Amino acid sequence: MKNPILGRAAYGVDSNSVSTLRTFPGRRILYSTTALALCLAPLAASAQEISVVTATRVATPLNQVAGSITVIGQDEIAARKLRSLSDILASVPGLNVVRVGGQGGQTSLFSRGTNSNHTKILLDGIDIADTSTPSGATDLGKFLAGDIARVEVLRGPQSGLYGSDAIGGVVNIITHAGEGPLTLTGIAEAGSFDTFNQSASISGSDGAFRYRATVQHEHAGATPVTPLNLLPPGQVRNPDVFDNLTASTRLGLALGDAVELGLTARWSQSLTKVTGDAFSFASFTFAPAPAQTRIAGQNWQTRAFARWDLGWIDQTLGFAYGSNQSRTADPDNGPFASSGERTKLDWQGNITIAAGHTLVLGAETARDAVHLPVSAGYTTNAGYAEINSDFGSGITASGSVRYDDNSQFGDKLTWRIAPSIAIGDSGWRVKGSIGTGFKEPSLDQLHHSYPAFFFFANPNLKPETSTGYEVGVEGGLWDVTAGATWFHNDIRNLIATDPVTFSTVVNIGRARTQGVETFVAWKPLDEVSLRADYSFTEAVDKATSRALIRRPNHKASLTGGWQFLPDADLSATLLYVGPWFDGSRDFSTPRLKADGYVAVNLAARWQVTQMFTLFARGDNLFDESYQNPVGFLGAERAFYVGVQAKL
Numbered sequence: 001m002k003n004p005i006l007g008r009a010a011y012g013v014d015s016n017s018v019s020t021l022r023t024f025p026g027r028r029i030l031y032s033t034t035a036l037a038l039c040l041a042p043l044a045a046s047a048q049e050i051s052v053v054t055a056t057r058v059a060t061p062l063n064q065v066a067g068s069i070t071v072i073g074q075d076e077i078a079a080r081k082l083r084s085l086s087d088i089l090a091s092v093p094g095l096n097v098v099r100v101g102g103q104g105g106q107t108s109l110f111s112r113g114t115n116s117n118h119t120k121i122l123l124d125g126i127d128i129a130d131t132s133t134p135s136g137a138t139d140l141g142k143f144l145a146g147d148i149a150r151v152e153v154l155r156g157p158q159s160g161l162y163g164s165d166a167i168g169g170v171v172n173i174i175t176h177a178g179e180g181p182l183t184l185t186g187i188a189e190a191g192s193f194d195t196f197n198q199s200a201s202i203s204g205s206d207g208a209f210r211y212r213a214t215v216q217h218e219h220a221g222a223t224p225v226t227p228l229n230l231l232p233p234g235q236v237r238n239p240d241v242f243d244n245l246t247a248s249t250r251l252g253l254a255l256g257d258a259v260e261l262g263l264t265a266r267w268s269q270s271l272t273k274v275t276g277d278a279f280s281f282a283s284f285t286f287a288p289a290p291a292q293t294r295i296a297g298q299n300w301q302t303r304a305f306a307r308w309d310l311g312w313i314d315q316t317l318g319f320a321y322g323s324n325q326s327r328t329a330d331p332d333n334g335p336f337a338s339s340g341e342r343t344k345l346d347w348q349g350n351i352t353i354a355a356g357h358t359l360v361l362g363a364e365t366a367r368d369a370v371h372l373p374v375s376a377g378y379t380t381n382a383g384y385a386e387i388n389s390d391f392g393s394g395i396t397a398s399g400s401v402r403y404d405d406n407s408q409f410g411d412k413l414t415w416r417i418a419p420s421i422a423i424g425d426s427g428w429r430v431k432g433s434i435g436t437g438f439k440e441p442s443l444d445q446l447h448h449s450y451p452a453f454f455f456f457a458n459p460n461l462k463p464e465t466s467t468g469y470e471v472g473v474e475g476g477l478w479d480v481t482a483g484a485t486w487f488h489n490d491i492r493n494l495i496a497t498d499p500v501t502f503s504t505v506v507n508i509g510r511a512r513t514q515g516v517e518t519f520v521a522w523k524p525l526d527e528v529s530l531r532a533d534y535s536f537t538e539a540v541d542k543a544t545s546r547a548l549i550r551r552p553n554h555k556a557s558l559t560g561g562w563q564f565l566p567d568a569d570l571s572a573t574l575l576y577v578g579p580w581f582d583g584s585r586d587f588s589t590p591r592l593k594a595d596g597y598v599a600v601n602l603a604a605r606w607q608v609t610q611m612f613t614l615f616a617r618g619d620n621l622f623d624e625s626y627q628n629p630v631g632f633l634g635a636e637r638a639f640y641v642g643v644q645a646k647l
Contacts, residue, residue, distance in 0.1 A: 394422020585631025
């Protein structure tokens with residue numbers, strides 16, 4: 001007998017809030033009823049010195065950005081030896097990262113309590129959402145960090161600039177660009193769980209040509225994931241296995257002072273071996289399967305662009321293509337395959353209409369398609385406009401409006417207004433924003449039916465929508481900077497299983513998310529940087545007044561960096577995640593309370609010579625035992641050592 005339930009979210013579905021569980025051969029479908037700078041080394045840099053691009057689509061000083069944005073730079077990524085995008089995002093305030101299993105396990109992101117498919121993920125301007133999955137969410141766990149130069153995390157509804165998927169915010173990944181003389185870099189690392197990682201890169205510039213190419217390989221061969229108490233008597237635990245090969249490049253060519261051509265390309269291939277759930281006739285329950293499931297995935301993302309600065313208008317034309325393929329071999333459920341792709345043509349023009357005032361205009365056309373397990377697609381045409389103004393005396397504001405027209409569900413108008421006001425010459429400012437967001441239905445929800453299980457797609461679904469606002473204050477005094485932001489978000493038309501027929505999905509869900517995000521950063525010495533973040537998030541199903549699952553109320557982190565020798569430094573992180581509600585591993589118990597946990601990580605570097613650097617790191621140093629999500633063990637204490645050669 002084939003088991004229609006797979007006990008892992010890793011089989012092609014994200015970890016959304018769950019009230020109704022539908023299971024089908026080959027994958028589990030979960031339908032929901034609700035469905036400042038963090039860099040350690042640059043903490044001394046002022047907000048005037050740091051510019052971000054995600055908040056307004058143009059380079060803007062951080063002290064003029066009214067929205068809540070966190071920047072994780074290359075110095076912190078290198079100092080903490082972060083290996084994946086999910087590792088980078090784990091300690092960001094307002095985010096909850098849920099990884100099913102060990103390194104490479106499917107990873108979902110909940111931003112400010114919204115669903116895990118409510119945050120848009122961009123890679124050098126490429127929307128990397130996976131059109132082949134049931135919810136269209138991006139799996140962050142397989143995105144290696146070796147080519148990442150910077151990540152900007154913008155929280156709150158952002159559809160006024162970015163369209164669909166931006167109810168919870170935007171994560172913008174910016175990769176390394178080549179510059180300077182030819183540089184070759186190689187890294188090798190080994191450690192716990194049969195880990196052996198390597199990477200190599202070449203970068204530099206030659207006149208008007210800039211180049212960077214990176215190859216990364218990550219292998220974790222024996223990660224314990226399944227709790228022993230869930231195994232049937234006499235059954236041996238199978239550790240998870242993850243292997244990933246990623247190749248990427250970023251190229252640029254300047255043709256005079258006014259024209260620039262560029263290309264980003266990224267290819268990855270992964271193999272994951274995991275333990276699913278099998279039906280036991282002895283107990284008539286589901287338990288971890290004795291044989292492992294193999295999941296092979298392949299991903300390709302690329303974008304070419306041409307930029308032409310005419311003086312009065314600085315414009316960019318880009319074309320992007322992305323594809324995702326996955327094949328699952330499950331001993332209990334048989335083979336399953338999924339495949340999807342996206343193409344997008346975009347144009348943006350930035351016009352300086354007066355000193356301190358910039359008008360941003362843009363237009364896009366995109367085609368989303370799936371080829372397996374069904375064949376379907378839709379086209380979205382969109383246009384947007386934004387005005388960014390600096391009125392002097394510390395008063396800045398931005399306002400945007402966007403119109404999306406989708407061939408499947410019709411049109412959607414979204415907007416956002418974000419002012420910021422300095423409090424005299426105190427160094428403090430008040431900021432706020434209000435805006436709307438939406439998430440278009442996935443192609444799976446619109447077109448993929450399961451008649452054998454009397455469950456059918458709904459081509460009449462409408463987008464999920466939201467209205468959100470926030471207000472905050474931040475500033476600094478001497479060597480200390482601090483801030484606090486309160487936010488509120490109302491979400492409507494969430495896609496959920498029909499409570500009457502249980503045979504399709506409909507727009508009925510409503511949710512409210514609200515909370516507070518705070519931070520304090522202190523640089524007591526030139527060699528020492530410290531930062532503390534705390535987030536309180538309340539995410540509630542408005543129909544039942546119950547907390548949404550996998551949204552902890554409390555999250556806190558402490559990060560620190562110490563340059564204790566001219567050529568050596570230490571980096572430490574303490575992450576606390578408070579209790580939350582979850583379902584059991586197979587959701588036979590749909591709601592239970594999960595315990596919180598504390599994880600402490602430490603990393604050290606020593607530049608032995610100009611060419612060689614030694615490094616070591618320890619994760620979960622106090623060997624905290626926890627499950628996140630419930631039914632899957634978090635990483636045990638682990639140690640790694642490595643060497644970097646640069647010439």
